[in-house]
Amino acid sequence: MKIGLFIPCYVNAIYPDVGIATYKLLYHFGLDVDYPADQTCCGQPMANAGFESKAFELAKNFDEMFDQYDYIVAPSASCAAFVKYNYPSVLKGSHPCRTSEKIYDICEFVHDVVKPVKLPGRFPHKVSIHNSCHGVRELHLSSASELNIARYSKIKNLLSLVEGIEIFEPDKVDECCGFGGMFAIEEPAVSVCMGEDKVRSHVAAGAEYITGADSSCLMHLQSIAKRNKLPAKFIHAVQILTSGL
Amino acid sequence: MSTQHAKAAAQFILNREQEQWHNETLWFVRQKRDNMAMRIPEWEELRELASQIKMHTVSRLDSYLEMFASEAERNGATVHWAKDAKEHNEIVYSILKSHQVKKLVKSKSMLTEECLLNDYLIGQGIDVVESDLGERILQLMGEHPSHIVMPAIHRKREEVGKLFEEKMDSEKGNSDPTYLTHVARKHLRREFLTADAAMTGANFGIAQTGEVVVCTNEGNADMGTSLCNLHIVSMGIEKLIPDLKSLGVFTRLLARSATGQPSTTYTSHYRRPKEGGEMHIVIVDNGRSAIHGDSEHIQMLKCIRCGACMNTCPVYRRSGGYSYTYFIPGPVGINLGMLKSPEKYCDNVSACSLCYSCNNVCPAKINLADQIYLWRQKLDSFRKADRIKKLMSTGMKFLFNRPALYRIALKIAPVINHLPRILIYNKLNAWGYGREMPRFAGESFSSMWKKGKIKKTNNQ
Incomplete structure (x- = not known):
């Protein structure tokens, strides 16, 4: 099984440790992991801002670069969801998208494909899970609160494998954090208001750490917590999963 | 780089207390909706059925409209066809005029809001009285709805108490909801008794039987139509469903999605004119048939105006109905506004973080968020794209390639x-x-x- 690691642009630049943890976890499972050197961004920022056509070349290169792998794994649910659901239409008129079927978010991949029953290490902390919009409503990492379907959470299942952890969730369990790419700068008042509400509800849930599958939401919330001097620490779920590695 | 919505929203949020109250009040409605939805094991099946029934009806809209009209006429109603708001208003006025109507009592209808009927009729000298409590409050305040189901949700009871002191001579400083409702009831009772004609919207038009179904909680539609001999129905062409059997799917979904009630207090079926009276049904297009021809947005015709997408929308809850430039706010309004006039209403397209919660609550499974994404792609072609966002996207394209x-x-x-x-x-x-x-x-x-x-x- 050959895995192509996709480390999205902002994870690469701001959260390289999340990338390293992703690699470590996959390596721990004995998987053959490669990182294509010329990868950059999936193109979602431009597309969500209304310039999907500016993502065309990126999508085309991505599709060619990652086609050689059996699976593509990324530590960012939103980016993975963009490749999965938007690439086929972005690439319309070029060639049929091949990577959309192969891409996984790291939590989704470990949960659904690797299916570990135990993980080494301890994380004796209170964590609150940030259920990100695209993780929940596009990748189905947990049951969306709006739907009448059986309740589940893949992230919760995975985190529960780590000894000592106490897991919480905020009120309004999967409400948006207000990031939304360029939404954050086009509607700053609403975006910040949403983010402040979200950090506070995580803190109220008893979180020492706020965690999740989407570094972009965590980045937004971290920026808000820092400005408001709110006592919350941020950690990607994969960093907790590798705490013993 | 700021849209009209972003500016108005920032203004709304300045009053953080009011914003939080608005946010939590509507979230409470979302929670009530969840409680109802989770109690119906076949909920997701119902949504799928509703979606399919609507798409089916829309795909054969011409024949269902003909069926509805001929059945309605067979029942003794008079059917009118209005291609746009202007025709709609003129038809309504001509009916009123020919019956020498001085006072018209209305139940809530977003279509008549869309057509700006009240202003038109008042301009012609008709006394128009809204009888839905929320609508009446707003009419007396000189405001428009900020929500399609709970039109006065942005107003607190203290403000209503003050308004009633002024307009209905209620006790000073009394804002007890039960008391205020009694005051309104008494006030509206006089209006009902002195009205010459009643007007309602239509939640559903049943093609098989030619009847219209109106759902209210206050019984105000029934008061108006029972007391007046003339009943005018204003109905958009997309309100049709094939038969009474399919109505069951929608009545199970509508109130649960809208307000978290198992059903509205009143679900009234109007099939024929009352004895000695007249019933007129004005069927309105006003841009709907153009949506029918637009494959990317045809799903908007499935909308049953429950407002669930507004209650769940994290942006709507924090920015209020008036921050949108179209008369319908929230995810549904962003899309309907763009279908009405993209040049005029593109400022609302920014009011979405693409969280997709609206798609999940919609009882007719409309892909509201996906459509907002598609509208964003088109803004540049209307020369309405934000310059800074365009510059940033071009810069990112350059760098990332x-x-x-x-x-x-x-x-x-x-x-x-x-x-x-x-x-x-x-x-x-x-x-x-x-x-x-x-x-x-x-x-x-x-x-x-x-x-x-x-x-x-x-x-x-």
């Missing part, structure tokens, strides 16, 4: 961490509004990988 340049940029980026605050936190940086900048890592993942700092080999 040049991996070598991207790597150099990554190397330089950490310098930004050390710039003086004033260079970073200023009016040009909307991120800095309420947020600190994220800090670039000393070394990027790609650089570490290239130097062999990450990859392990089997003998390690």
